[in-house]
Amino acid sequence: MVDRLCKLFDDGNSAQLTLFADNDLITFNDAVFVDQPLRYVQKGKEQKKHKSRVRIQTVDDNGYPVVNVNVTIEQNPASRLPIGCATSKLILENEKYKQWFTSSFGLTTFANEMKWYNTEPSPDIENYSVPDSMLQLMKQNKILVHGHNIFTDDPKYLPSWFSWTAKNLRDQASTPSKYIKKLKEIQSYIGKGSGMAIGLQSHFDVPNLPYMRAAIDTLALAGVPIWLTELDVPSGINQAEYLEQILKEAHSHPNVEGIILWAPWSLECYGGMCLTDRDFNNLPTGDAVDRLFCDYWSSKKLEGKTDKNGNFETSIFHGDYKPKPGRYGSFKGRSPGGKLDNGMMELRRTASAVM
Template sequence: MPHYGRTTTHTQLRQATSYPYCLKTPLKPQYDGGIVVNPELSQGLTGWKGYGKARIRIGVADEDGNKYITAAATDLAASAHLNVSFHSFAQDFHLDKDMLYSFSAWLRVREGEAHIKARIQPKYSNVSIIIGRVEAREGCWSMLKGGFIVDVSGPATLYFESDLAIAEIWGDSISLQPFTYEEWRSHQNETIEKVRKTKVKLQVVDKMGRPVHNAKVSIKQIEPHFPVGTAITEHILNTTAYQNWFLPRFRYAVFSRDLKWQAVEKVRGVINYTVPDRLLEFVKEHKVKVRGHTILWENPDKLPPWVQNLTENSEYFQAAVNMRVESVVNRYKGQFIHWDVLNENMHFSFFEDKLGPDTLVNLFKKVHEIDPETTLFLNEYFTIEKALDKAASPPLYLKTIAELRQKGFSGTIGIGLQTHLTWLSLPYMRASLDVLASTKLPVWVTELDVSVYSPDRVWALDNAMREVHSHPTVQGMLVWGDWHPQPKGCWRMCFTDDNFKNLDTGDKLDKFLNEVKHGDGVHGTTDSNGYFEASLFHGEYEAHLENSKLGSERFLVLPTLEPQDPVILEVV
């Protein structure tokens, strides 16, 4: 393993979580540039080279003398004709397959706007890796934040690619920092201590108020603060074993398909809410909160066939859409914690193509008018899973949110991240969440699963759950284990067999849940002043004294910057 010359602190490991959109002057490079040679271009072009047929040079800002690197194709006409877009500045590295790499760069273009990708080209592969994306523009600097891992150690080249072949790319404060897996996990744990847990003091006193030392204290979590849930199907209603598996584990759920348009209105005008009504009754009985998924789905293949047949008559089509929205939202208003309004609207455009470019904002306004207390969500895939897909990448997600605001929607917008994994890049996932955190909006991971084709499925599930839980911006997480009887089975990932005995994925899920719920309890002994201190996940707890008829007390542990008052347990 190569030596990188210094130790990175956990504080440095999440630098620039507050993600600025566009600045007049770029900030300093993360991690002082890491292993990048000459990250701030203070040494001219040292360490840098042209990629493709690029002409590179050093620019100097008139206002403050800041130096930056620029790259443009040597033959702009040929580049435009051939649509060759990877003429850029570049740098060579030796990469290690046992490391995780965090990347960032400040970019702008000389004229107009351009979507820019950062890429890594391993020397011994014909396939480059997209490691991050940003929407760059003239006049200000935007931060591209990304990350990656490699399968094979060896030399590789960092370069940039624009969707505009004639774009002149400017760059500054470029950083590439490697971390070991041990460093990464250590940082996850440190962040969890800071953002998911609080230190709590309990004091045991007798009825005269005097401290009791050497008292054995036991603490049990009653209700967790961080929501973890799963997808459920109609089969839970009549399957006792399914209920017995689900109910002890979760207080949050989503109906995997039973609320969708194609499930409740297979024939035009014949609306049947029997199954979602029964599911809602079931979860309410057991005090389980539910996400409303989904009012509409942008993918035409996921709509009732009769809806597609209406598209030749825009008046009938609009009427059908209005009826669907009004019907489902009025029926369930105030009963869901979220609504997914137009599922996967960044990947598909079926409704916009038929109803116009303001369809999304009109839907958000209409749903908000009917159900103003429920948070309305966008819900997309391939936002934090991988950088290969542009459609719902973090910068495009930010752009969609900005367009909703510009067009007049003022209600709360939720960021839904489906998180359907085949392979896991922890650095890219963290970088993407950092970008989305800049919005200060609610962020939920809504459909986490790992494909059966994943080379290390259980490892990916475990590490994805931990990464999500450790990120300060994420407010909740649902895993997607939608069980159906054979031969249908689960969509991508089951946690149990058909007898509801855990599979290896279920065991890993249970281990995670046990940790975040303090499943084994928290136990300790009071000191000479009657105190016992514990670091507890946020939630509701009950404390009592072991092996005695002494007192018990319920208390809340909440996120706070101030120390909580001690919880007093009084001897009865």
């Protein structure tokens, strides 16, 4: 029974709306939404969530504004979005893997290298040499490392020597409303200000975007950061198309703070999701990710001229930028939502997720 009011915004399409109720969760029939109107809504959300206006002033050696001077702003590709990809220990051994990843992403999660069964294969014998080496590599390349679960409440994902006697509390029929209930129960013991976050294992088949949106809306009621931590789509003819749809929806949602693609490179891709082949040539999924990064979600290279006050103002995606004045002049001052530091402008949202 639906006992909450729901506002429906007509996009000009007179298609009939169908509501489904799942406890406190309300979703919409897929058929209601068509690609273009939905993309229009997503783009509006992306503009609000991921872009800000920035003003840069050029000055001469005496500190006076320089008018009508060319200004170029270039974005650091690795800083573009809080979207990363899982990595495996193979990155320590394969130079091509290392070059491809460090030039493509600014965020990662170690796939299994931090799991308990790898770091303590025998009782009281710990070995963190592999994840330590991976962490050092990421630090050297200024790549953020997002944490991941170190064990799962399933015997097959625990060390072989560990005796599993605790009651398995997993709920196979979990729903967003049940998730919220359990989260509030945990918060009642440890407190709301304990640095909690929601990490959603996001293994999709055929995406139901309205349900996905409504589910995240419901989880957002917890008031904690939400990450999609293992986003993948199984191999198939529509894999790349589905991946692109999911990424657009997640990226535009105001409560999703980060996304990890579950596509660690391997010599053979056994039915999972890979972005490249073994020689690091893009697969259709890799093309989809590059298309979103380069065509939809980056400011690319922006050029313009300063006005009568020596200012250049534009709207750009959050990230790290290198502004370059033409002919002569330097940059000074602060920009709304960002800063200038030794010529490097940083424009980004305040991150509430723990890296």
